[in-house]
Amino acid sequence: MELRHLRYFIAVAEELHFGKAAERLKIAQPPLSHQIKQLETELGVPLLYRTKRKVELTEAGKVFLKRCYQILSDVNKACEEAQSIYRGEIGQLTIGFGGAVYDLLPPILDIYQNKYPNLKIIFQQLTTSDQVKALTEGKIDVGLLVSPIDSPHLKFEVIREEPFIAALPKTHRLAKLKQPIDVSELANEPFIMTPRSVGPSYYDAIISLCFQAGFSPKTSQEVQELQTILALVASGMGAALLPSSFQFLKNDDVVYLPLKKSKATCKIAAAWHKDNKSPIVHSFLNLIRELMIPYMS
Template structure:
């Protein structure tokens, strides 16, 4: 039995007339009658009462019609599901993100993606850059939003945001009176920083900024979240060099000041495994590029 046999049977059952059913199916009546007879022979029961005047469903035919409707509907749903999955409109997408992404990319990207692809099961996992890289290599994540630099030849990276550094200071700090601060002025300060495990590139970048200014930063507190850094600055525990987008986090008792020195910006990138072929990933990347363009001009695709 093939799916076409069910379509033949449904047409006859709905028309209760072989000629009309044949016209509806764009076929001749004799082959249709033969197909229905073959179907009845295969099932082993009559599906229709036939007379010269009329055609009626048997009791078995009525039951078979109900099941035939279910089968053809399920096949149609399966086809649509397969098409949607192929187009990235159905399935599951697991995305990792760093804390800084919650201030630039994520608030714009996620609502837009959910609106465009409501039937994709989107799972977000907040992870540091180092952990994201490992998860992407193990294919536990399909996409990561992380901080560069990262060295991983198995991954693709595309810059989506460049963020200038600012200094977060307690509001009553002497340097708070200045509009711009030289990095050298921070030499005596106690630094609050995220741990290196959260993101090697980000952590080492701050160390290098200070070293180029001629001093080794005195790290008094290490934290796992950028937001925690700001809270500890408000508590007077020290100062912090942070991405400028962190200013969206308006915590009482903290002021942000620009830096005079020419410092390379913090680069946020989307990352994915080179073996990743999912249409959902392609859709997410395309939308991320569009969102990035509304924030700043993204860099071209490159591999590290």
């Protein structure tokens, strides 16, 4: 028994006329009659009463018709589901992210869920190092992290590049100027940073910025999260260099100042395992590419 047998039977059962059913199916009447007879032979029961004047469903035919509707409906749903999975529209996506991408998450989530309402997204806040480990071990599907990263197992694509800014307590002497500053003006300030083990690229970029300005930063505090850095700056414990997008995190006790003559940038990348062929992952990456074009320098 094949699906075409069911479709042929439905057409005859609805039309109750072999000629009209054949015309509807765009086949000749004799082959249609043969297919229905073949179906009845396989089932071992008559599905139709045939006379010269009319065609009627037997009791078995009436029950079988209902089942045919259900079977074809299930097949159509299965086909649609398979196609949706292939297009990356159904399933679950786990995304790792760090503090440098907070402003990217709302538009990503809003647009992605509007486009793929049947896709479940799970966010996990992780440091860059932890994201690399989680991607390698298959615990997350995509990471949004500071690049570059050094891993033979991962692929990554820069989705945004932004300059650094200085974050200072509002009571700081430079904060009152409310104008761009040279990094060298922070040479004697206590710095609040993340340890290199948390995110090597971010840490190295800060060290390089200070080195080019002629000094090595005096680290007063090392914390795991960039948001914690901001809280400590607000409390007056030191200064920090942060990606410029951090300005969207408003804090009345923190002043953000651009840096003069600084070409150093923080590169945010989407990362995924090189062997991950999931359609969901790649549909997400395609959306990210569309969304992030305005942010890239």
